[in-house]
Amino acid sequence: MKIAGFTFIKNAVANDYSIIEAINSILPICDEFIVAHGNSSDATLALIKSINSNKIKIIDTIWDDAVRNDGGTLALETDKAFNAISADVDWAFYIQGDECVHEKYLNNIKKEMEICMDNPKIEGLLFKYIHFYGSYDFYANSRGWYNKEVRIIRNLKGMHSYKDAQGFRFNGKKLKVKLIDAFMYHYGWVKAPDGLKTKIKNTGKFYSADDEWIEKTYNEDYVFDYNNAERLMKFEGTHPKVFHERLKRVNWKFSFDPTVLNNNLSLKIKLLGKIEDLTGLRLFAYKNYKRIK
Numbered sequence: 001m002k003i004a005g006f007t008f009i010k011n012a013v014a015n016d017y018s019i020i021e022a023i024n025s026i027l028p029i030c031d032e033f034i035v036a037h038g039n040s041s042d043a044t045l046a047l048i049k050s051i052n053s054n055k056i057k058i059i060d061t062i063w064d065d066a067v068r069n070d071g072g073t074l075a076l077e078t079d080k081a082f083n084a085i086s087a088d089v090d091w092a093f094y095i096q097g098d099e100c101v102h103e104k105y106l107n108n109i110k111k112e113m114e115i116c117m118d119n120p121k122i123e124g125l126l127f128k129y130i131h132f133y134g135s136y137d138f139y140a141n142s143r144g145w146y147n148k149e150v151r152i153i154r155n156l157k158g159m160h161s162y163k164d165a166q167g168f169r170f171n172g173k174k175l176k177v178k179l180i181d182a183f184m185y186h187y188g189w190v191k192a193p194d195g196l197k198t199k200i201k202n203t204g205k206f207y208s209a210d211d212e213w214i215e216k217t218y219n220e221d222y223v224f225d226y227n228n229a230e231r232l233m234k235f236e237g238t239h240p241k242v243f244h245e246r247l248k249r250v251n252w253k254f255s256f257d258p259t260v261l262n263n264n265l266s267l268k269i270k271l272l273g274k275i276e277d278l279t280g281l282r283l284f285a286y287k288n289y290k291r292i293k
Contacts, residue, residue, distance in 0.1 A: 001117055003110070004089040004155070005030040005055075008077035008165075009097045010038030010063060012047060015202055016195060017097040018187055019044075021242045023051060025101040026093055029110045030055060036081035038063045059084050071164020078161035089155045090117065096165070098188035102240045105182035112180045113152065121292060123170050124177040125152035127184040133229050135254035136190055136239060136247060140229035143272065147282055150177055150289050151184055167288040177289045185240065192252035196224040230265060231273060232258035 005026050012019040027033055033055045035048050039062050048058055061080050063073050078094070085092055091113045095101070101109070109125075116122040126148050133140035141147075150167045153159055158171040168175055191199060201218035239247060265273070276282050 001091070001114060002031050002086070002089045003029055003091050003093060003113065004085040005033040005093045005095065006036075006078075006081040006085060007034075007095050007097060008036040008038065008061070008074070008081050009040075009044060009048070010077075011040045011042050011202075012044040012097060013040075013042040015199065016191065018100065018243070018246060019097040020047060020051065021100050021240070021246060022095050022097055023048075023056075024242045025103070025240055026095055026106070027051075027053060027055060028103075029106050030093060032057060032086060032089070034059065034081045034084045036061050036077050036084070038077060057084065074165040075161035075163060078165045082159065082161070085155055087155075092153050092155050092159075094151050094153065094168075095184075098186060100185045100187060100240050100243055102183065102185065102238070103242075109152070109180065109182050112178070112182075116178060121176055122178050123154055123156075124150040124168065124175040124289070126177040126179040126289060126291065127151045127182055128179075129184050129186055130235070131186045131189065132235070133189045133232060134196075134226060134256055136187075136250070137235055137254070138232045138258060139235050140189070140231065141233055141273065141276075142228070142230040143269065143282065143285060144228070144230070146288070147285070148179065148287075148289075149184070150175055162288065174288065174290050176292050178293065179291060185243075187243075193224055197222055200224065226256050226261070229261055230269060232256075232261055234258075 005023065007022065009017065009019045023033060035056060035058045037045055037048060037058050037060055059080065061077060064076060065073065067073055067076065082092060112125055129147050129149060131140045131145055146166065153168050153175065156170065160169055162169045189196065197218065201214060
């Protein structure tokens with residue numbers, strides 16, 4: 001069984017993406033790792049090259065701004081990385097530049113790939129998600145954010161990234177996937193307030209082609225609103241070892257009161273949240289895949 005990791009990245013330094021941590025978190029179980037490096041204007045390429053591993057293969061790409069509406073550019077870059085994977089690879093492990101896998105899950109992830117290897121009905125493996133928010137001490141629970149997503153797919157022709165690179169399709173259809181006992185940690189919303197403002201502004205450029213509106217909306221008076229999380233929960237676990245150095249560099253204090261979110265929820269959201277807490281089921285949620293056993 002051969003495993004390839006793959007990702008895409010651009011301007012990781014300017015936007016403070018944890019791309020090194022992301023790559024290093026799954027590199028131990030990968031036989032090769034493809035990084036599609038976009039036309040960065042900072043030191044991102046040197047950063048990627050600093051990873052001391054002969055598994056890393058960097059391909060240089062140019063981001064197509066003409067398809068940036070609704071995140072189309074991000075899907076194209078994902079496909080460029082996927083298409084550069086060696087033909088003899090069995091499983092492709094996708095990770096984005098602000099995600100990370102805890103080392104405690106690696107053995108089980110690899111075991112699941114081995115178990116599913118000879119079952120062609122399973123086209124991908126589904127991860128549970130923790131979305132850290134504002135601080136490394138809290139994670140967000142929101143019905144507007146995916147709580148599960150596909151991050152391992154078979155290396156088959158017809159596989160392609162979907163919409164804004166959230167998930168995948170196989171010959172245009174939802175993947176048939178197995179849920180595994182592993183979490184993907186998402187750190188994209190853990191930044192100082194000014195950093196979140198920059199993130200929103202830069203991310204917005206790949207969902208809208210209206211540069212004038214973006215500049216006007218996210219001007220110097222813009223203040224990030226934490227209320228889009230719905231609920232904030234205290235994180236009681238540990239962070240991946242590859243993230244420990246980044247944790248030491250935290251230079252801001254998260255002073256937002258999470259009870260403000262929890263108290264302002266509608267009765268419907270509170271009820272659905274309670275059901276999810278008790279059963280693990282997120283009722284009426286959109287699923288970007290088809291689960292099978």
